Amino acid sequence: GLKAIPMRAETGPIGGDLSHEFIVLAETGESAVYCNSDVLNLPVPGEEIDYDGDLTPVIKQWTSVYAATEDVHDAARFDREVPAANKLHTRGIEVGQIFYFGTKYSDTMKATVAGPDGAEVAVHGGSYGVGVSRLVGAIIEACHDDAGIKWPEAVAPFKVAILNLKQGADDTDAACEQLYRELTAKGVDVLYDDTDQRAGAKFAAADLIGIPWQILVGPKGLAEGKLEVKRRSDGARENLSPAEVVARLTS
Template structure:
């Protein structure tokens, strides 16, 4: 993409309403713009990152046997009245009345909707297990939406749901999703620590939040310092071996980690220098709640003995849009964003130091073509502005690599290659730069 043709409204000054780093940088980098309180439009640069995160989440859900579907954003109130949550959920739920005076709502989550789908089409234990998910926009009417996409009212979430015949099978589904989450966050380039958590309005007796440690996090968290060095990639774990998977999950959780609601200072097994007390950003939350929804909503199947039994259920959420902000909180410097390779909107920023110079223009066009032909996503800054502005914008938007082409380098047969994360700059031939980026 040529920057002269790309919609990238960067800002030099930080808007006054932005309180945390990710909000400031997303506004300055032209990733989002607020439409109204807590609701944002995703501009081209931000949308590219959002879609890349979404795709990684999708691939890891598919890898554990989840089936993707798509449920509506608007739900009938009667489903929530069946489950008993309509009155309990509180003012965060946006309630709507349609032209026929039917009570509707903008879904904050989808336990009721998915249970309704299940109960209409699944009759026998022989059709179990079922793992279903979608990636859809949600709405929660936060009383004080703040921190940009980190705590907005409208947000993109992946929510998955498991249905099983008994507790053992349901726990296996929970473990599979636990592993999928660990693999997802590893691919995204961040460490998200699974912490024992409160189940809140979702309900149930087993729950873990996946937390990225950050000073600007919304809640206080506590964990053993061993988590900082722990490998959470889940490599080599056999999903189909229930015992091996259970052992891996329990082995992973052997070190202490808990959210503020679950942390008991008086009885904590970790204290002193071994205990990290900091703040964290929730990017995922998984729940096992058994028959909380299946019993009141009549989601039953015929068991092996021919008797009707309510299915055991779990739900599993990842904040896709929130992750964009969380990744920035975890990876930035004084000049701007530093994207992990897997989610960077483009891999390379190509900078023409003297647009309009025939030799520079030709060299940049050649480099742009070769990068594109090699399958490398490149943003070519061909704008006729001062070099300082080009450098500042490239650092701000945080692409992993920068290739700078100017008259002086061309005379010596080299380009400048910059690694955004380390800040290291080297003068190499373009071919060498291409080989290093490709590697």
């Protein structure tokens, strides 16, 4: 659910002739950006790409469409190249940046290698960085609704939240604790809400935190041998037996 768009950017103090920031579009982002909306529909390179081969076609595909941060935005080119219907001026979060130095540093350090003909040539340099802490904010911006976060399972702090809807009752306490033991024994990261809050407050907190799966354990459902499972991403709900819940969340 997260797509970072490469955009021409200022090189800053690090120098070099070319730089691209990888921007996740978000109205709360710190960077103002301008782009042709066609760039949003370009296919992200996948496993089929030979990264040891010629990447020129992929690079041309992504850099031929106008996309730039405010610092290097060319208003005249933007007006000339981008159709009015495709002009997008918004904000974004920088989650990575790459720099091409050319021979800026290798010339000074006299860093050379022998070319195919044996002649010494200066090394061309570059660097890249990924803003790991920035990714958290970007993921939340891309994966949320009015109730709170909707963590993708791959990066969620917990996979499952168990909500005890009648804390202190022997049946719900025992069912929650058994479920917690079974899931954790199978390697599932579980957050157990055993607070004395009312059910409505627990529902709101679980949605706000955004754990991908919620298991609602209440006396009425237990009397029928069922637990309610809610998927945070789309709100889908199912009533399953405890054994079915464990099987579903560990498959």
